[in-house]
Structures are given as C-alpha cells and as structure tokens.
Amino acid sequence: MSALVNAVARSQSRLSWPQPGRILYLCALAALAWAIITFLYVPLGSVFTTAFLQEDHTAGETIARLAGARNVRSALWNTFWMTGATVITVNIVGLFQVAALEFFKVRGSGILKIAYATPLVFGSVTAITGYNFVYGSSGAVTDLLAYVFPGIDRNWFHGWPAVLIAHTFLMTQYHFLFLRAAIRRVDFATVEAARSLGASPMRALVQIVFPVILPTIFAVSLLVLLAALTSLAAPAILGGREFRMLNQMILGLNSIRRQDMAAMLALLLGAISLAVFLALRWIERGQRYVGGAKTPIPMQRIVLKNPVASALVQSFAWLLFVIYATPVLFTILFSFAPSRSIATDIFPRNLTLENYRAVFGAQQTLEPLVNSVIMSIMAIFAVLLLALFAGRLITRTRSLIGGVVEFSLFIPWILPSSLVAIGIILAFDAPNPLIGGEVLLGSYAILPIAYGILIVPMMVRLISASMVGLDPALDEAAQALGAGPLRRFASITLPLLAPVLILVSALAFNDLVNEYTVSAFLYNPNNRPLGIAIAVFATANDPEALAKGLVYATLVMGVSFIIIMTADRFGLGRAPITAA
C-alpha cells in the first residue's frame, strides 16, 4: 500500500509545481537571493573595498598608519596576550569544573552544577554588570575585602586584572556544554583499568581522560579564543582607559570616521576567526579515538579516598561556587533593594519592587526593554521565514543553488560581530539602490537587520538539520492525496517542525537580548537596545541608575534561564560544534 502511495507520489512530484505555486516559489527564491546579496555579500564587499581600495591612499598606507598608532599597537598587544591568558585560565577553571561535575564525587554537585551553568544565562554585558556591581569599588565583595584587609585599594577590580577575571569565569560555558558531553562518552572501564595498574584517580584523569577528550578540549579552547579575541563588553566596562582591546579600537576608529582603518582591523579579526574555524573543522574531521571500545561503560564519579586530594577538590569546587553565585545572587537581590541601600549596605535591609516600578513606569527606561524585544522578534520572524525556505532548498534539492545558499548563510558564523557591523555601516551609510535608495545608518531597521544576520547561521543549521530528519514519505503521502505544495507545507511540515522552530527561536532570542557588540556599533536614539542601556547604567555612579541596570540584568537573566533550561531538555551541547 505505502509502496503504491510512494510510487504515485513520486510520479506526481516529477511534474512541475502548479502554476501559482511556481510563481510563489520563484518570488521566494528571488527574495532570498536579494537578502543574501544585499545583507551578506555587499557589506562584506564594502569592508574589503574600504580597507583596500581607497582613492587617496593605498592599503599599505592604512596598515602603516595603524602600525604607527601607539594606541592601536597597544590594543593589538593587549588583545593577543589577553586572549592567550584567557584560554589558559578558562581551561584551568573549565577543566576543573568538568572534573568536579563528572569525574569526582563532590558533595552537593547538583547545586555546583547550577552555579557553573550561570555563564549560560549570565553572559556578556549582563554578567559584566553583575561583576562590576559586586567586585567594583562600592561592591559588596569589595566592602567585605576592605573589612578584612583595611588597607586594600577599593578600586582593585579594574583594568586588565578585572577583564581577565571576568573572562576566566564567564567564558566557561563552552566547557560546560561540550566538554561535559565529551567526558560522559569516555569509557569508564579505561579509568578503572588505569587504577588497577596503580594510577590514582587524579592520575587517571590527567593521563587517560583528558588525552581522550583532547580534541574537544582543543575545540572549546578555540571557541574561547574567538570569544576573548572579540571581547568588547568586558574591556569597555571594566578595562578603563589603560586597558583597551581590538574591538574597542574598531569601534573608536569607526566613530571618528576612520573607516578604512576600522575595516582593516575588522578584517584582521575576520582572518583569525576564519583560521580558527578551519582548525575546528579539521579537529572535528579527525576525531581520532572514535574507534575505542565497542561497548563503553558509562562514566561514573569516583570517590576520592585520599583525604588531601579530596579536601582540595571539594574546597576548590565550592570556592568556584562562591565566585559564580555571588554576582548573580547580589544582582538579583539588589534589584529588589531600595536604591539608597545599593550604595551603602552589604545586604539590603528590606526588599521592594520600587526599582521595577521605576523601570516599567518611565517611558525612558521602558524603551530599551521594548526595543530589544521588538527588534529581536522582528529579526527572528524574518529569519524563520528565510530559514524555512532556505532549509527546504538545502535539504530537498541537490542543486548548485542549494549549496550556494547553504554556504552563504553560514558565512556570518565565521565573521566577528564587529566585522558584520562595520560591513553594514559601510554598505548602507549612503542611499543604496538595493534597498530602494534608503540609508540604513541611523534608522530603526539597522539593528533588526544586523540581528538577523547574527542569528541566520544558527537558525538555518538547526532548522535544516531537523528538516533532514523528517520522513519524506509523509509529504509524499499528502501529495498523493492531492495536497499542493503550500498546503503540504502548512499542514505537514510546519506542525512537525514546530517544536524545533520554537526552540531555535528561543535560543536566538536569548542571544539577541544579551547582544552587545553589534548594538554598540549600530544603535541610535531611535532603537537603543537593552545591552547598551545596561552598560550605561552599569558604569553609573548614581545608585538610582545602578538599580535600573540591576533590574534589566535580572530580567534578562530570568528570560535566559527559562530558555536555557528548556533547551537543555532538548539536548543542548550534543551537536557538533561547527554546526551550531
């Protein structure tokens, strides 16, 4: 019976699409082509032409001028050593976390896990705000430190140490996601084998487990490298005048209209990102140890019998807990504190909704919230439509078009956000015929468009991956029953994909409400988003403003928490790294 249905369906699918459907298809194809050309290739091209094809000077002169500028040189140097240092410190903390959660039996690991997961919901500018709030000159932790060591410089959390500390604890989310998944796949019997040959648990961890997951350690290290390399919120809020990084330079050069130099630096970041991406691909291809045991024993957590080792592991694990939990708890707690309490108390004396009322009651403070939500939804909705169509092209047709679309839509994954931003500025700072002769720079639409570019790779990848998983026979069965392509799409494909679409949209929303870098380049008074508003309040000395920043941060965290918890149930972190 089903063979018959299939045969009928196949014979029909060879027929061309019905006329109205075909016209719609061609329109959609044209729209997709326009979007890809206008918002991917033209901005990228603009960056190259601006960097290399200036009328009055050569690219060599641009490079020479950059190299001659002392602040650029120091930003480059800062960026490189900070990136290297971050990769090392994040690995120390991240590897320890993974071991404490998955390898050693540590008391209270359920609570530890929640604390170690906070970088997933407490990221970017929100987290930096929280860190600044508790460790900054009037922060609770600084109060405590000053109480214990009266001579301490209250401004200790500042400059490169603050940036390194923030990086170290806020960039462990890749370890949390990917490395934990990897260590769970290690054959526990190999650990026991090592122990039966005289190795202590610690030795087995270092000599057996870590080498086996080395490819994943490399991969997450590269992701950390990228994140540190393109860090903007941390140096902008914590670095102060004496510690600046590359993205700040690009932002600064752009604001003084030296866009040739900004473009050149952005391309440098882009080139490094591309190299990192290729390295990631190479690592994932050469998964060397998949040929291990045919029937691996699932990882189990080991009780440390050596009292010294046990005490060390437990206390370091709980120290990390304190470091992770403090900024989050204080941010939430003080968002409910009277604003005068923020500047003076270590703990709020009483709790109130006053700050929330203030934020939601005033147009000026409500606006960034509304802006971020609306612009994120606009971007997500547009990209959903695009991804559904593109996903179908990619998965159902093995044509050149499918390949080109797939490749094109993946490009933004490799590009640093600042490069995307510079590209949009350069392409649309003057009337552009591709968008009907409009200027995007300074318009409301510039941010939703840029947001869309940021989330395209992730959404297209995940949606087309789940389209591959759909049984084509269902679609064909509907076709055999006389349903046209649009009807089939609406009644079969869409309902089946709905859970994935919702999940992917939620993840994108989480990224966008936390977005800082692209926002910093492109926002204007019409569309000031949440990330920018948080950063402004974070650095304010006025407790009223600080309170509003804490309210924003708490709200963003709450939304992220719900989204990430939901996503975790659907297997976050199990997909290959370069696919997401």
Next chain:
Amino acid sequence: MIELQEIDVTFDGKRVIEKLSLSVSDGEFFTLLGPSGCGKTTLLRTVSGFVNPSAGRVYINGQDVSARPPEDRGIGVVFQNYALFPHMSVYDNVAYGLRTAGASRARIRDEVPRALERIGVADHARKKPAELSGGQQQRVAIARALILGTKVLLFDEPLSNLDAKLREVMRDEIRDIQTRLGLTVIYVTHDQQEALAISDRIAVMNAGKIRQIGSPRALYTAPADRFACTFIGETSRLPSHLLPGHADVKKEAYVRPEHIRIGAAEKNDDLGFETSLERVTFLGARQRLQLRHGNARLIAEAPSDFIAGAPDAVIAVHVRRSDLLLFDEASA
C-alpha cells in the same frame, strides 16, 4: 590466596550481595557462574576494590585489603570491553603500569617487548587499539594486566565480545597462560559451557548468594540444589508419578539427557516408561531427541546412527535409579 569474609554489598538500599564468603587458593582457576544480574561483576569488583562492601573483609595473600583503593591492591584486571587506552599505542598500553610504578626506562624497554612477544602481538606494538582485531585486543589487555608481575588476575566475561570460534581459542589461551605463570584467577561468566571447560572450581551464584562451590565434574554430577542442577547442563524433570513411593516422598527428580536410555528397563529398579517422539535434532556426532510423556517433556540423546522413526513414534526409555538427581520440593 584470596579470601572474602561475609561480604555485603548494597546499592541504593538494595542488597546485591548477601553475607557471602569464599576462598580461592593460590594457582587456582576459580569461576563465578550465574545468570546475569546475580552479582558476579559486583563481587569481582569487590575483590579489585572498585566496589566498597557495606560489610565484610577482603584478604589477599593474608593481608586485609578492605580499606585499600584499587590502585594499591596489586591485582590485574581484564575488562569485558578490554578498556584499552584508545589514545595510546599497544606498546604504551602495556607499558602504562610500569610507568605508573616509576620503573626505569631500561626496565620498560626490556620488559614490554618481551610481554608483547609472549602474547604474540609484537608486530602490532606501534598500532592504536582500534586497529587491532578483538582477539588481539584481548591479548593486549592480558599483557597489560600482567606487566607488573601480579599473581592475581580477574576476568569479567572476557570472551563475550568475541565470535564463537575465537571464543574457544582465547578460552584455551587464557587457561594456558594461567597454568604457565601459576596465576590465581577469578573468572566471571554466565556461560556454563565456558565455566565447565576452563575452571578448577566453580561457584554457582544466584541472587547475590553462592548456591554451590565445586569442581566442574562435581557440579555436573552432584548439583546441590535444583537451581545448580538446571543452570548447569541440560536436565529434564521426571513426572513424579514415575518415582517409586512417590506418594510419601516429596521429591523432585531430574535427569541428564545422556541418562535417558533408549529401550525397555534392564534391571528391576530401573524406571522404564514409554514416550512419544516430538522432534529429532541432528547434531552430527549425536542427535537430540525431544520426547513427551504425558505432560512432561524430556530431552534425551542418541548416537547419530539411531533411527528414531517418524514423529509421534512410540519410544521406550529407562532411567537408572543411580542417575536420578533428587531434590526436596521446598528447595528452590
């Protein structure tokens, strides 16, 4: 010598091993046999130190090792999936124990090639485990476990990942190595044939308890209870009305296939009865007859030249009194 005294193991409040004691002598090949889930692996891991019993003591060579972690017990372990370190070469796998013990380079260079030679994988020293066949991996696992000169070796179902042919080859090889090096081996399997073929002594386990310990022959010819009887070798239960004096003695009678003899009773106290033939399975050297007597189904054996006849043919058989395996009805 390995001795377990009154071992209790509980997982999440569930008792898996109950007051279990046993002792294995030096140079003995000792097998734990039982259905899956009965606690064999748990008991073996109690010896190696990976499982901490909630009560009881473990002695190895007279020393109480109960409190020692696995790395300090000096026991070799061969794992069911071999557990070769996937990122190390065969050579490095075998050298691992020596390196961990801080052996000198000269000693490693001397001993590892010899160990590889002895088990016949010297040609593969530079390969990664994934490049080896199952049998070769097995050999490397054994060499690795023996490199520190341990005299005690534990195996947990080492042959279960091999195909039937290789299983017999490796079985004999393991026994050879054990004899040659004078090892004390505790070997876990759920395969009674394997246990009978390889062991000096077998402990039959069920539900966390030892039901019987004895030589393979003793277990086969004189099983202590119904469980041991039905778990080892093939048996048929005789209908109780065939037993003389069955009204008074509440006993269950079992009989091995080779003891259901074809033909009418020969001696006075033989139990003779008629059966009908249900099925004949030709096995080459022998054939297996499936017979029915009333509601009871009986398995018998016959030489391969025996002409059994068509299905439903009537076949007279008899069983000698001395061949009956009798258990109290209560024993279960």
